[in-house]
Amino acid sequence: MKWGISIPILVAVVAVVFFVITGVWSTEDQEEVSEDTVIKENAMRDGGDVGAMSSRGVSYYGNVLAENGNGVFLLDFNRSDYENALMNEDLVVLYFYASWCPICRVEFPRMQEAFRMLDAHGVVGFRVNYNDSDTDEFEKGLAREHGVAYQHTKVFIRNGEQVLKSPESWKTDRYLKEINNALAQ
Numbered sequence: 001m002k003w004g005i006s007i008p009i010l011v012a013v014v015a016v017v018f019f020v021i022t023g024v025w026s027t028e029d030q031e032e033v034s035e036d037t038v039i040k041e042n043a044m045r046d047g048g049d050v051g052a053m054s055s056r057g058v059s060y061y062g063n064v065l066a067e068n069g070n071g072v073f074l075l076d077f078n079r080s081d082y083e084n085a086l087m088n089e090d091l092v093v094l095y096f097y098a099s100w101c102p103i104c105r106v107e108f109p110r111m112q113e114a115f116r117m118l119d120a121h122g123v124v125g126f127r128v129n130y131n132d133s134d135t136d137e138f139e140k141g142l143a144r145e146h147g148v149a150y151q152h153t154k155v156f157i158r159n160g161e162q163v164l165k166s167p168e169s170w171k172t173d174r175y176l177k178e179i180n181n182a183l184a185q
Contacts, residue, residue, distance in 0.1 A: 058088045065127060066115035074115040074125035079138050085124040091158050091182050093123065096130035096143060098151035107152055107169050114175030120183055156182050 062075035074093075075081055085092045095111055097104045108127065115125055129135040130143055130151045142148075146155045146162055156164035156178070163182055170178070 058084055058090075060084065060124065062126075066112040066125075068116055068118045068120070070119070070121055072115060072118050072120060072123045074112060074127070077126040077128040077139060081124070082126060082142075085126075086157065086160060089159055090122050090124045091156060091179065093125035093179065094128050094142070094146070094155040094157070095125065096148050096151055096153045096155070097127045098130050098132045099134065100132055101151045103152045103169055110170065110172045111175055113172045114179070117172070117176060118179060120180065122183065123179060154178075158182060158185065 060073055060075055060081045062078045062081045064073055064075055066074040077094075082092070095108065097108060111125070115123075128142060129139050130148065130153075146165060148155065148165075150167045152169060153165065153167040154170070155162060163185065164178065166178075
């Protein structure tokens with residue numbers, strides 16, 4: 001080569017110039033992405049409802065698994081929606097679900113049906129990953145906090161306090177009964 005530059009060095013220089021010109025390495029005009037933005041984008045990607053509004057005017061951004069039309073939602077768990085539900089004094093229903101669990105696969109559709117049938121307000125349910133490949137550290141801590149030892153355990157939280165924990169399998173009518181009892185307290 002005439003200038004004494006080797007081909008690999010020339011390719012590297014061209015690549016750097018390309019990345020700088022196209023802005024890949026540029027940090028100008030990039031805004032900080034909030035956790036809520038990530039949740040909304042994930043919900044849109046997963047086909048969930050974005051900005052679902054509860055009966056109390058609270059927006060939830062997770063993947064909606066069931067709803068009753070009165071602002072009661074059953075969502076895939078995400079920390080932001082969970083914390084919103086706790087702050088807004090909704091009855092929070094947690095279902096600790098493992099993708100490999102045969103009981104969970106039979107029972108969870110019953111829970112979805114119950115949430116669709118609920119004639120209530122102020123209830124938010126979450127399918128919380130438990131001891132499977134989708135379980136994150138926050139979900140593991142939530143299970144420890146509530147003493148959950150088995151998948152398919154249900155935990156109800158009202159005003160920041162655990163009001164029910166049940167590891168046995170429920171049918172749709174039991175979900176309706178237990179949720180209505182917790183709301184009446």
